[in-house]
Every structure is written in C-alpha cells, then in structure tokens.
Amino acid sequence: MVHAPNRPPAGAPPVRINLYSDTQTKPTPAMKAAMMEAEVGDEQHGDDPTVHALCDKMAALMGKEAAMFLPSGTMCNVIAILTHCKKGDEVLAHETSHILHSEGGTHAALTGVQILPLQGARGQFSADAVRAAIRAKTRYAPPQQLLEVEQTANIGGGTVWSLQQLTEVTDVAREQSWNTHMDGARLMNACVAAGVAPAEMVAGFDSVWLDFTKGLGAPLGAVLCGSNEFIGQAWRWKQRLGGSMRQAGMCAAAAIHSLDHHVERLADDHANAKALARGLRQIPGLIVEEPETNLVFFDIAATGISLDAFQDQMRAQGIMISGLGGRVRACTHLDVTAPMIDEALGAIRTVLAAA
Numbered sequence: 001m002v003h004a005p006n007r008p009p010a011g012a013p014p015v016r017i018n019l020y021s022d023t024q025t026k027p028t029p030a031m032k033a034a035m036m037e038a039e040v041g042d043e044q045h046g047d048d049p050t051v052h053a054l055c056d057k058m059a060a061l062m063g064k065e066a067a068m069f070l071p072s073g074t075m076c077n078v079i080a081i082l083t084h085c086k087k088g089d090e091v092l093a094h095e096t097s098h099i100l101h102s103e104g105g106t107h108a109a110l111t112g113v114q115i116l117p118l119q120g121a122r123g124q125f126s127a128d129a130v131r132a133a134i135r136a137k138t139r140y141a142p143p144q145q146l147l148e149v150e151q152t153a154n155i156g157g158g159t160v161w162s163l164q165q166l167t168e169v170t171d172v173a174r175e176q177s178w179n180t181h182m183d184g185a186r187l188m189n190a191c192v193a194a195g196v197a198p199a200e201m202v203a204g205f206d207s208v209w210l211d212f213t214k215g216l217g218a219p220l221g222a223v224l225c226g227s228n229e230f231i232g233q234a235w236r237w238k239q240r241l242g243g244s245m246r247q248a249g250m251c252a253a254a255a256i257h258s259l260d261h262h263v264e265r266l267a268d269d270h271a272n273a274k275a276l277a278r279g280l281r282q283i284p285g286l287i288v289e290e291p292e293t294n295l296v297f298f299d300i301a302a303t304g305i306s307l308d309a310f311q312d313q314m315r316a317q318g319i320m321i322s323g324l325g326g327r328v329r330a331c332t333h334l335d336v337t338a339p340m341i342d343e344a345l346g347a348i349r350t351v352l353a354a355a
C-alpha cells in the first residue's frame with residue numbers, strides 16, 4: 001500500500017498550538033519581505049546571486065571550502081552518501097538515524113549502500129562502539145566507507161553530541177580512512193545549546209548540512225558543505241536527481257534571513273522545551289526525557305491511552321503533537337510561545353485525566 005499524503009482530519013478544529021514539528025513554521029512577514037526583494041537568476045546555470053551569497057555564508061560558517069543549496073535535507077543525505085560511497089559500501093550510523101528510518105528506503109532504492117546500525121543511548125554511540133564495528137578488510141566483508149552522525153539526534157531525544165564525543169568517533173574514522181558525514185538537520189540547535197561555534201562543531205567532518213526548515217523557519221532548503229572537490233562531485237548527483245533549481249534565490253533569501261535573525265532565538269525554544277518537560281513531570285504516569293534542545297519526548301504507555309488516541313484527542317483541542325519512536329514528541333519552535341506551553345500542559349492533563 002502506498003501511504004496517502006497527510007491531510008487534516010475532516011471536521012478537526014483549526015490548529016492553535018503546533019507542537020508536531022519544527023518543520024511546521026510559517027515564514028514571518030520579514031522573511032517574506034526578504035524573499036520578495038531577492039535578486040535571482042538561474043541557479044542550475046550558476047547565475048543566482050542570492051544562492052551564491054547563501055552558499056558563501058554557509059561555507060564560511062561551517063569552515064568548509066564550498067557549499068551547495070538543495071531543496072531538502074533528505075537530498076543532502078542522499079547526495080552526500082552517493083558522493084562519498086560506491087554501491088555495496090557500508091555506512092556506519094546510529095540505529096535510530098534518519099537515514100535508516102525516514103528516507104523511504106532510499107539506500108536500498110537509490111544509493112546502494114548498506115547501513116550498519118550502531119547502538120548507544122539517546123541516539124549517540126561511543127568510539128568503542130565504532131571500534132567494535134570495524135570489519136576485517138577481506139573480500140567477504142562490505143567495504144566500510146563512511147561514518148554518519150546526527151547532530152542533534154532526533155529520535156534520540158534532540159540530544160547534543162559534545163565536541164569531545166564527536167572528536168572521539170571521528171578519530172576512529174580517520175584511523176580507518178573512512179569519510180565522515182554529519183546530518184546537521186538541527187545543527188544550529190546543538191551549537192546554541194552547547195555554546196560552540198558551528199565551524200568548531202563540524203571540524204572533524206568531511207561533509208555537513210543544515211536544514212533551514214527545522215526551527216530556522218524557512219519554507220524550504222538545506223545547504224550541504226564540504227571541500228571544493230566534494231561539492232564539485234556532488235553537483236553531478238544534484239543534476240542527476242533533479243535537485244538543480246532555477247530562480248532559487250527567493251528561497252535562499254529566506255535561508256539567509258533565518259541565519260541572520262532566527263539562530264540566537266533558538267535558546268527561547270530550548271527554554272520552552274525545558275518548561276514543558278518540567279510541567280510534564282508533574283503529571284502522574286509519564287516518563288519524561290530531559291530535553292537538551294527543542295525536542296521533548298515522553299512515554300505515555302503507563303497511562304493506558306494509545307499514542308494514536310492521545311494525538312487525536314489533543315488534535316480535537318486544536319493542538320498537534322507527534323508520535324515518534326514509540327513515544328510522544330513535542331517540538332518547540334518559532335511559532336510556539338511560553339503561554340502556549342502552559343496551555344498545552346493544561347490540555348495534556350485534561351486528556352490524560354479523562355483516559
């Protein structure tokens with residue numbers, strides 16, 4: 001069965017509070033104005049000045065030689081893997097990683113790599129776990145080629161890899177002559193939470209990308225960064241996959257605006273997430289994971305209500321919330337205010353009390 005596109009349930013009230021995902025933000029009026037004023041050209045042809053400005057800004061921010069604008073984060077992962085690896089190569093990644101669970105089986109369908117799932121608490125693995133996964137370089141074993149890290153780890157709980165943890169795992173990769181790739185969908189959340197500059201955070205990685213639609217509030221787009229050689233090769237895959245665009249500067253302008261105006265304020269999202277977790281801990285029966293960034297995961301199994309029923313009853317009150325990895329996930333972002341957190345807590349109490 002092909003999964004139908006999501007549609008709002010018939011007769012559902014309008015969504016007042018959207019904790020479903022940080023992807024659900026609407027562009028602000030100032031962002032829209034920046035988009036309207038953007039100078040544009042043919043991106044595919046290398047003529048869009050606003051896309052060039054975004055790529056230059058991102059390369060500098062990440063401390064890499066070059067950058068490439070793409071429509072989505074998924075395409076960044078797919079293109080990075082296609083560029084780093086050949087078919088039959090093995091990619092080491094956490095067992096909860098987005099590339100394993102949420103990209104439609106693209107690595108079987110398109111890239112032809114095999115993913116070796118590594119274990120570890122909260123979406124992170126240790127250098128010892130990486131060492132234990134090293135295969136003998138024989139004709140029997142799949143050639144290991146790439147180590148992938150998700151910063152922040154989404155299903156892991158929005159957790160932040162420390163610089164120390166990152167260095168330890170990339171050191172093992174370096175010893176093995178593997179390439180290293182960071183899925184930085186929410187990298188800026190990690191940098192703001194840890195107080196570490198992006199270039200320092202990603203120094204050990206050959207490639208890294210940032211999503212502009214996760215908390216930064218842009219309508220679309222992600223930027224993949226790496227060496228001149230890497231981005232040069234990645235361009236062939238961008239073209240092959242249909243990821244080359246035309247007057248993409250309108251969207252690049254939104255991304256630039258988000259870097260200039262929506263990064264520091266991520267600290268507000270993190271504070272709102274902590275406030276939500278504090279309130280949830282007062283509700284009997286919930287197991288609440290301590291949020292490190294803007295994602296709050298909690299387990300409602302002990303309350304007897306199913307995830308689906310909980311989501312439906314919240315939706316009936318105009319609150320959207322998601323289920324991920326068997327738990328509830330609440331996500332704070334640009335369109336979620338502190339009073340909304342209090343209101344959402346009240347609704348959660350009501351729904352669970354009725355259950």
Ligand SMILES: *Cc1c(COP(=O)(O)O)cnc(C)c1O
Pocket residue numbers: 071072073074075077098099150152154183185186211213214222
């Ligand atoms: C959202 C997400 C992606 C994919 O990004 P899209 O822009 O939605 O394609 C990849 N990795 C992680 C960790 C994500 O959260």
